[in-house]
Amino acid sequence: MSCDLHRHTEFSRFDGFGKAHNLAKLAKELGYTALGVSDHGNTNGLVQMHDACQRVGIKPILGVEGYFLPVYKAQERGYHLCLFAKDLVGYRNLNALQFEGEKQKYYNPIWTFELLEKYHEGLICSTACIAGYSAQCIVNDKMPQARKYMQKLKDIFGDDLYVEVQPYVVSEAGVQEKVNIGMIELAEEFDIKCILTSDSHRGEKDEFDTYLKMHTMNNHDEAWVRGTYEERYMPPLMEMEKRFYKMHRGDYGDKQAKKMALEMQANMEELEAKVEQDILGQLKLQLPKIGELSDEDSWNEIVRQVKAGLKKRGQYTKEYIQRCKEELDVIKKNGFVDYFLIVADYVNWAKDRDICVGPGRGSVCNCLVAYAMYITEVDSIRFGLDFRRFMRYDKKAIPDIDLDFEMDRRGEVIDYVIGKYPGQSARVSSYGLYQVDNTINSLAKVCGLDTDKTVDDHEAKTNKDTIKEIKALVRKYKLEDGSIDDDALLNGADADQVRVWNKKYDNIITHFCKLFGKVQFIGTHSAGVVLTSGDILQYTSIRLDKEGNLYSTYNLEDLNDINIVKFDILGLKTMQSIGECRKLVGVKEFDINLVDDQKLLQAFREGNTCGIFQFEKATAKRIFDEIQCDCFEDVVATCAMNRPGPLGQGMPEQYAENKLGGAIDQDTSTYQYTKATYGTVVYQEQLLLICVFVGGLEWFEADLVLKANKHGFKERAVAILNKYAEDNGVDLHKKFVKNAVKNGMTKEQAEGTWNSLLVYSFNKGHAAGYCIISMEEMYYKIYYPQFFWYVKIKYARNDTEKVEFNNEAAKDGEVIFLPHVNYSKPHVSIRKVDGEEVLQQGLMDIKGIGEKAATAIRMEREKNGVFTSFDDFLDRCAGRVVHKGVVNLLSEQGALEFNKKMYIKRVTAYNTALYSRARR
Numbered sequence: 001m002s003c004d005l006h007r008h009t010e011f012s013r014f015d016g017f018g019k020a021h022n023l024a025k026l027a028k029e030l031g032y033t034a035l036g037v038s039d040h041g042n043t044n045g046l047v048q049m050h051d052a053c054q055r056v057g058i059k060p061i062l063g064v065e066g067y068f069l070p071v072y073k074a075q076e077r078g079y080h081l082c083l084f085a086k087d088l089v090g091y092r093n094l095n096a097l098q099f100e101g102e103k104q105k106y107y108n109p110i111w112t113f114e115l116l117e118k119y120h121e122g123l124i125c126s127t128a129c130i131a132g133y134s135a136q137c138i139v140n141d142k143m144p145q146a147r148k149y150m151q152k153l154k155d156i157f158g159d160d161l162y163v164e165v166q167p168y169v170v171s172e173a174g175v176q177e178k179v180n181i182g183m184i185e186l187a188e189e190f191d192i193k194c195i196l197t198s199d200s201h202r203g204e205k206d207e208f209d210t211y212l213k214m215h216t217m218n219n220h221d222e223a224w225v226r227g228t229y230e231e232r233y234m235p236p237l238m239e240m241e242k243r244f245y246k247m248h249r250g251d252y253g254d255k256q257a258k259k260m261a262l263e264m265q266a267n268m269e270e271l272e273a274k275v276e277q278d279i280l281g282q283l284k285l286q287l288p289k290i291g292e293l294s295d296e297d298s299w300n301e302i303v304r305q306v307k308a309g310l311k312k313r314g315q316y317t318k319e320y321i322q323r324c325k326e327e328l329d330v331i332k333k334n335g336f337v338d339y340f341l342i343v344a345d346y347v348n349w350a351k352d353r354d355i356c357v358g359p360g361r362g363s364v365c366n367c368l369v370a371y372a373m374y375i376t377e378v379d380s381i382r383f384g385l386d387f388r389r390f391m392r393y394d395k396k397a398i399p400d401i402d403l404d405f406e407m408d409r410r411g412e413v414i415d416y417v418i419g420k421y422p423g424q425s426a427r428v429s430s431y432g433l434y435q436v437d438n439t440i441n442s443l444a445k446v447c448g449l450d451t452d453k454t455v456d457d458h459e460a461k462t463n464k465d466t467i468k469e470i471k472a473l474v475r476k477y478k479l480e481d482g483s484i485d486d487d488a489l490l491n492g493a494d495a496d497q498v499r500v501w502n503k504k505y506d507n508i509i510t511h512f513c514k515l516f517g518k519v520q521f522i523g524t525h526s527a528g529v530v531l532t533s534g535d536i537l538q539y540t541s542i543r544l545d546k547e548g549n550l551y552s553t554y555n556l557e558d559l560n561d562i563n564i565v566k567f568d569i570l571g572l573k574t575m576q577s578i579g580e581c582r583k584l585v586g587v588k589e590f591d592i593n594l595v596d597d598q599k600l601l602q603a604f605r606e607g608n609t610c611g612i613f614q615f616e617k618a619t620a621k622r623i624f625d626e627i628q629c630d631c632f633e634d635v636v637a638t639c640a641m642n643r644p645g646p647l648g649q650g651m652p653e654q655y656a657e658n659k660l661g662g663a664i665d666q667d668t669s670t671y672q673y674t675k676a677t678y679g680t681v682v683y684q685e686q687l688l689l690i691c692v693f694v695g696g697l698e699w700f701e702a703d704l705v706l707k708a709n710k711h712g713f714k715e716r717a718v719a720i721l722n723k724y725a726e727d728n729g730v731d732l733h734k735k736f737v738k739n740a741v742k743n744g745m746t747k748e749q750a751e752g753t754w755n756s757l758l759v760y761s762f763n764k765g766h767a768a769g770y771c772i773i774s775m776e777e778m779y780y781k782i783y784y785p786q787f788f789w790y791v792k793i794k795y796a797r798n799d800t801e802k803v804e805f806n807n808e809a810a811k812d813g814e815v816i817f818l819p820h821v822n823y824s825k826p827h828v829s830i831r832k833v834d835g836e837e838v839l840q841q842g843l844m845d846i847k848g849i850g851e852k853a854a855t856a857i858r859m860e861r862e863k864n865g866v867f868t869s870f871d872d873f874l875d876r877c878a879g880r881v882v883h884k885g886v887v888n889l890l891s892e893q894g895a896l897e898f899n900k901k902m903y904i905k906r907v908t909a910y911n912t913a914l915y916s917r918a919r920r
């Protein structure tokens with residue numbers, strides 16, 4: 001047995017280097033049977049290290065190099081101390097310790113003796129590096145204090161306490177040697193076993209130059225980094241023993257030093273044996289429960305809600321009840337009853353508070369139960385959405401119920417969920433990576449490409465250009481999965497250019513390759529919330545942000561790996577503008593029957609889709625025209641087909657041809673599944689059903705075909721399925737054709753059908769949900785254009801869009817009034833002129849007028865009445881905020897035109913110009 005225990009990864013940010021899977025691979029290559037992880041003050045990397053070690057077949061030893069204070073004092077950094085989990089109890093205590101420490105953190109969580117006493121079970125403690133408390137006592141000749149400390153640790157951890165001896169020099173000569181001797185002395189005195197540790201901060205020896213760059217990027221002293229870390233790579237087996245012997249043979253004599261080294265190796269083996277192999281694998285999926293409800297209570301509650309919902313919707317009919325019954329059966333069998341109750345609870349909480357919620361997204365739209373519970377607004381019977389795309393007995397994966405909430409208020413929903421399940425819920429971290437821009441920018445500063453400190457402007461400018469060129473070059477080597485093809489970049493067609501830049505700028509591109517994709521910082525995931533059954537610390541450690549919000553230290557993928565259920569509470573800007581339209585029109589929700597409104601469908605057909613969610617692009621307008629859109633199904637199909645795969649394969653043309661008079665073979669066995677799309681396979685749902693019922697594939701095999709299809713391009717799909725055939729000995733293509741022929745198709749038909757399954761298809765449920773949003777927007781556009789355009793202009797993303805929307809509004813016959821001190825608010829508004837609602841541009845629509853000035857003018861007007869003349873305006877408003885520059889701008893733009901006729905004349909001229917521009 002052999003273990004590299006005290007080890008840092010990329011999660012020791014600015015100080016550690018190396019991804020878990022690379023480190024585990026290297027450890028395996030070097031012959032290690034176990035690999036530790038002990039990042040500075042955090043447990044972010046545990047899941048990845050666990051996974052990486054399991055993959056290569058070595059034992060992960062999960063820990064942290066935390067910060068400890070023998071006597072707690074606020075604003076003190078603490079001394080290093082390492083803890084490692086022996087088993088699941090230890091892992092959970094580690095999480096608890098980190099969370100308790102987080103409450104008194106200073107840069108990092110701070111541990112105290114009290115905390116260690118409370119949570120020591122299942123944990124191995126080792127004394128860490130020269131920055132440990134006892135080591136510092138030794139450095140400062142305070143042995144009595146070191147003794148007291150060691151005694152207390154021994155009392156807490158007993159035989160699970162180990163003294164670390166690090167046979168590596170540090171930048172200050174002789175100090176580590178002194179510490180080692182002192183530590184060995186203490187160990188003997190208190191009968192504690194010593195272990196040799198490398199405290200390594202990177203994997204490969206030759207990564208040091210980049211590691212050094214990373215430090216200097218963060219303003220660390222180069223000489224210190226060199227002195228302390230140059231040797232801290234993952235040591236080959238027995239290297240530490242040799243180092244110890246060399247370092248201390250003078251102190252202990254040849255024979256004794258050798259003996260000690262071997263003893264310490266044996267101690268490490270003992271430690272390794274104490275640790276269980278698969279700790280995180282023991283974290284079983286436990287779906288969260290809602291409150292204290294028993295399974296039976298939950299079941300009764302979901303049935304009650306479904307019935308009540310169907311009644312409320314006026315759809316308590318045999319067909320709907322039967323479908324819900326079938327779905328509930330699957331939901332219950334798969335154990336997702338509480339999951340549905342939880343989602344329904346927060347969605348309806350939001351709706352009760354007038355927080356605008358999207359009609360549904362993703363395959364949950366295929367679920368009638370979700371519709372009955374008011375989780376979605378998509379009636380899956382009406383829109384022909386197959387439940388099996390969402391959930392089946394044989395597909396046990398946790399259902400993804402992702403929903404859109406209005407952007408500005410989804411935080412309230414997240415707060416509600418977290419508040420409702422205290423101790424069981426948290427937000428989610430994200431890992432911010434070194435990407436092209438931030439990496440090159442940071443490296444440039446330390447590789448001789450400075451852009452601000454350089455003395456002359458010319459050089460700064462040249463450097464800026466070079467940085468741009470380097471970025472463009474490396475981007476060329478970005479692969480589909482987001483990684484960089486290092487080998488091609490360094491040795492391919494651009495190798496000469498790379499060499500020139502590397503030589504001139506301190507190997508900048510080589511460093512880039514090594515840094516790219518590593519963790520730079522820990523961020524937050526804006527939509528994710530996780531819920532566990534019982535204490536969340538059983539699964540993950542928690543950190544706090546400045547506001548006291550709780551975050552899992554893991555990101556979504558890692559949480560998924562350890563079986564935690566997440567809920568996505570997404571923000572969608574469109575829901576915000578829809579919410580505002582609803583208020584203006586005076587409705588609470590969209591009348592779903594309007595999806596069949598011919599006036600709306602005509603607008604789609606005519607390509608009148610400027611400002612309409614999902615359909616602003618020219619390709620969408622083209623499809624609407626091509627297929628002569630005249631029903632909601634056509635809108636949904638357009639949404640599905642308006643993507644590179646289907647467009648490239650001529651799917652819309654096929655659809656149009658079939659719809660508008662082409663001869664569709666209604667006798668084939670696929671027709672019943674493709675009737676709604678005139679014989680074309682547009683949707684994933686159709687793909688699955690055809691695979692199973694025409695091609696005789698198993699459901700899981702149909703899922704595989706879908707997975708291949710999702711890649712978007714036929715060649716990719718074929719490659720993936722070929723690989724599956726190779727690996728598993730089942731050729732799905734052949735199986736499909738064989739069965740389809742058996743089911744009555746000719747071989748040609750079967751082959752043709754198979755081919756059509758490989759063209760990218762789309763989730764119909766998702767498309768239907770999103771098209772309801774588009775229909776609702778179109779409804780306001782056609783029936784309440786003044787409100788529609790007001791909201792669109794208000795939420796325009798930028799000036800270009802604002803101008804476009806103004807033009808379109810004029811084209812729609814809206815009268816747009818120019819900014820005026822007597823009529824305008826800071827932003828666009830609606831006001832009545834001669835009984836008609838008109839759009840009044842805001843004062844801030846004048847370039848150069850800021851919020852302060854605009855608000856000051858509005859407040860004065862609302863307080864003391866309209867301005868009667870230029871002088872009146874100056875008397876009442878001119879000052880520090882509404883200064884001369886503002887007055888000039890207002891005047892130039894006609895906002896101070898007090899002759900009403902003249903103002904109207906200007907407005908008319910403006911609208912005429914807009915109208916003709918839009919018509920062109």
Ligand SMILES: [Zn+2]
Binds near residue numbers: 080128129130131132
């Ligand atoms: Zn340390």
Ligand SMILES: [Zn+2]
Binds near residue numbers: 006008065129199
């Ligand atoms: Zn360390």
